[in-house]
Amino acid sequence: MEKKLLLTKLKAIVAPYVQNPKGLERLNEDTNFLRDLEINSANLVDVALDVEDEFGIEIDNDSMERMLTVKASIEVIEAKLAAK
Amino acid sequence: MIGNDLVDLVAAKAQSNWKRSGWLSKIFTAQEQDQILQAPSPDRMVWHQWSRKEAAYKAHQRVYNHVPTFNPIQIDTTDPTFVRVGTNVYKTTTTHHNNRIHSTAIIATETAAISQLLFERTDSDYKTILLSKLAKAFTVEASQLILSKNKQEIPQLVCQTTNQFIPISISHHGAFVACVWMLPKSFSKQVTPFEA
Numbered sequence: 436m437e438k439k440l441l442l443t444k445l446k447a448i449v450a451p452y453v454q455n456p457k458g459l460e461r462l463n464e465d466t467n468f469l470r471d472l473e474i475n476s477a478n479l480v481d482v483a484l485d486v487e488d489e490f491g492i493e494i495d496n497d498s499m500e501r502m503l504t505v506k507a508s509i510e511v512i513e514a515k516l517a518a519k
Numbered sequence: 520m521i522g523n524d525l526v527d528l529v530a531a532k533a534q535s536n537w538k539r540s541g542w543l544s545k546i547f548t549a550q551e552q553d554q555i556l557q558a559p560s561p562d563r564m565v566w567h568q569w570s571r572k573e574a575a576y577k578a579h580q581r582v583y584n585h586v587p588t589f590n591p592i593q594i595d596t597t598d599p600t601f602v603r604v605g606t607n608v609y610k611t612t613t614t615h616h617n618n619r620i621h622s623t624a625i626i627a628t629e630t631a632a633i634s635q636l637l638f639e640r641t642d643s644d645y646k647t648i649l650l651s652k653l654a655k656a657f658t659v660e661a662s663q664l665i666l667s668k669n670k671q672e673i674p675q676l677v678c679q680t681t682n683q684f685i686p687i688s689i690s691h692h693g694a695f696v697a698c699v700w701m702l703p704k705s706f707s708k709q710v711t712p713f714e715a
Contacts, residue, residue: 452534469587470672475692477535477569479589480545487541499545500590 441509448485452478464506521633521686521701522577522624524570527693529618537565546591566620567613568596574624575602575609577688581673623699637697645696
C-alpha cells in the first residue's frame, strides 16, 4: 500500500480519539499520539483495534507496545501487511 | 520512584467502550479479565485495574528512564496491592470517589513519604493552577517552580530557589488533575502536606 494512502487511513483512524485538533492538522510521521494529539492512553487500545479492522491484520502486544507515533504505527502496519 | 493515574469515570464512559470485542484482552491477562468480570461492579473494576497499571507503568518507566511504550498486559495487577512488571514490584494505593478513581504507585521497598494533590480543573490551562498549588505546598513563589519533561517525556518539578529536581507524576483526565511527588531527602524547604 502506498505510504500516502496509509497515512490518510491512519489519520482517519486516530481522528475520533484526538483531543488536540491542532495536532491532527499538523499530523506527520513524527507525530506522537500522546504528546501531540493528546489521545487518552486507554484509547491507544482502540487505535490498535481499529487498525486491525481497517487493514485486516493482527496487532500483537509487542507491536502495540511501539504504536505511540505515526512513524512506528506505519512501520508496524507495513510489516504486518507484508507478512500477510 | 513514583507514578499516578487518575480516571474520570464520566469521561471514561464517554471515551471508551471497554466491552468492545478485543479491548479487555489487549490490556488484561485472562486472570485479570476474570477478576474484572466477576467483580461486584465490572465498570468500576476495569478502571480500578487500569489506573493501577498506568500508575505502576509510570513509576517503572521513571526507574529505568526508558522510552515511552504501551504494553499494559505485561504489567501484572492480579494482586490487589502489589503490581509486578517483570521482576520489579510496585505498591499501589487506589482511592475511589463517586466519579473518579485515583491510583498511586511506588517501588515496593520505598520508604520516603509521597505527597499528592488532586483538584477539579476549571479551564484548559490546568498547569498554571497546578504550579500555584504546588508553590503553596512548597512555600515558594510560583515563579520559582518549573515543570519540565526529560527526553523520555518523564516530568519533573524544578525548584529554582533550592536548585532541586523533584520527581513528580501528573495525571489529568476529564474534569480532574492529580499529581504525586516525592521529596529528595535533602530538600530543605518546609513542605505543607497536602490532602487530596
